[in-house]
Amino acid sequence: MARLLIAITILFIQQLVFAVILCPLAALYLCGLVITGGISLWRLIRRDYGEVDGGANLQPALNVLYSLALFQGVLFCYRFFSYSAGDGLVSKVVEEYKLDKEGPFRKSVKEYLRQTRNGCAKDPSFIKERNLVTYAVDLMKFESSGSYLSGARILDALLAQSELKEQHSMIAQLIGSASCSQIVEKLLQALDSRSRQDKEIMELAARIVVKLAGEIHLKRFPQGILCISSLLETSQRQPDDDSAPSDEFKSLMKQGLVILDSLAADKHNCSLICEDQSLLFKVMAPISSDMLHLIDHDEWFSVAAASLQVMCRIVTSPGSTGEN
Template identity: 35%
Template structure:
């Protein structure tokens, strides 16, 4: 139709068509139809141009608004990348944006081979999962925002578990939060948060050293020693923060990559160190990571198959029971460690009932830890420990006693 309209107008201009009485635009019905088409095209072009200008002017404000809503200043880069992808896709196919949103964009990034894309996906999903859910309110706007938040959680779980790459994604997440992960604590925390969200769909037997990676979160010394005793080299990209576990060739590659991106050609062009964070913040982060690890293990232990695999996992019980064995409640303080101690006892209460030979060996290991037994007995006698902790300690001690009685043949 566009070509026909142009040909009609050219024919009039060349005098190939006779013009009858001029009406409206100054032409007959054929010429009027041709002009209608061209004017419509001009209008559409103006709308598209206006949209592009609006996007260019307001994309910064939109990115800032999203970052502010999720309290994640670093989320802006990922949001801008998402907007640019949608814009580029819609320019080729107007239906490109159908069914796509920030969650699907982040899941696609987790599946990508690009390291930078993977980190962006972690940042997006981590921010969405950390956002506190609004409490129920009579305000219709608040109720709508609450539904949106809950819907995001549902969508994240659905998109991850339904993905054909779910196993690959989980493996990558476990490696990211593992003891030899080169990523900094913020990225590792994002990975742990995502693993917790889908823990109910994970069978640990399918992931070699998966429990080892998760249990590394329970080691407060492994989490804090680098922050307290070392300063993070300034040449490391922000996503990396654990230089002491990197191989020499990895450190050299990261240093050269960072220097190149900064335009630093000489060694003296970069500072040697970054300012260390305060010990108090590091300690808080250690506890947060330990608690996340406890939550993941608790979610996994709800499955009988996982419970048996966890009972067979070498070294897990020692790390899990460490806060109890050290009696941190009474040696450090109830306020500082009660939350972690409660979760530790909850997970042990699940594992102590593990069936078969694995459960027997686990109970035997726990009975051999005299410090842990003494600490749980101290909880029963402490007025500050609270009823919840006392009930958990009592259930564990009772299960150990019954298991020992059965193992000894039921004799007194």
């Protein structure tokens, strides 16, 4: 009983110290500049400093002191409201692109705003020719997987909005430039299902490559076809009597076929695809293998349709490629 009484007494003293001493100190620490700024403004308005010896020199000195304190308080309020407005701006951007308000895209936009604000604080010209698209492309140039993932999320979110024609054109122009060839190479390497790539990175890369296929020339990336081909290797896995390819396998196959269809729209890419006989065999596998008969047609329909679309694209391509 005595121990319980002592414990209650100690807890009461702690709460009392917290309420009487620490809380006012915390409030003074947070609002000190606002309080001193308000007092300084009041003193500058009243200018009632009293009559003291040497007042001729004291009054100008006090005016300077109060003016500095007021200026410091104004700067503090400006920075406070600036940060508050920044959170609101991030929310508006996320809402504009119709994305999850608490998802990873919000973190990427918030980091973009923070870096832009810090850069402009050092050099006002920092904002020139800088926007969310250029920021995302720059992130994907870094070796850090976190930066690459953040940049890929932004590009994927922008490309998913069909009405953002201007942003799409800018992304295609930047990615298609020679200086960004390493980004395209990274995107193609991320498609390699044989490597231990993060699943999210692979899915993001697949969607971005589909949207930017018109800017990708496979001749510049010899390993590109091999990486895309690896997505179709799951089509060679015949199901057992009581098992079927998982949803992940089917998703990878469909993504690979959609990417090939987009790339084959370019006649030079189509020619390179046709030269790879093993790749063509994998493209036809979803409809030529027994999977179409052994697996429920509804489950396999989308993959088979994507396979037919690629073959149709190749056969109807102009010139000798389609004839062959």
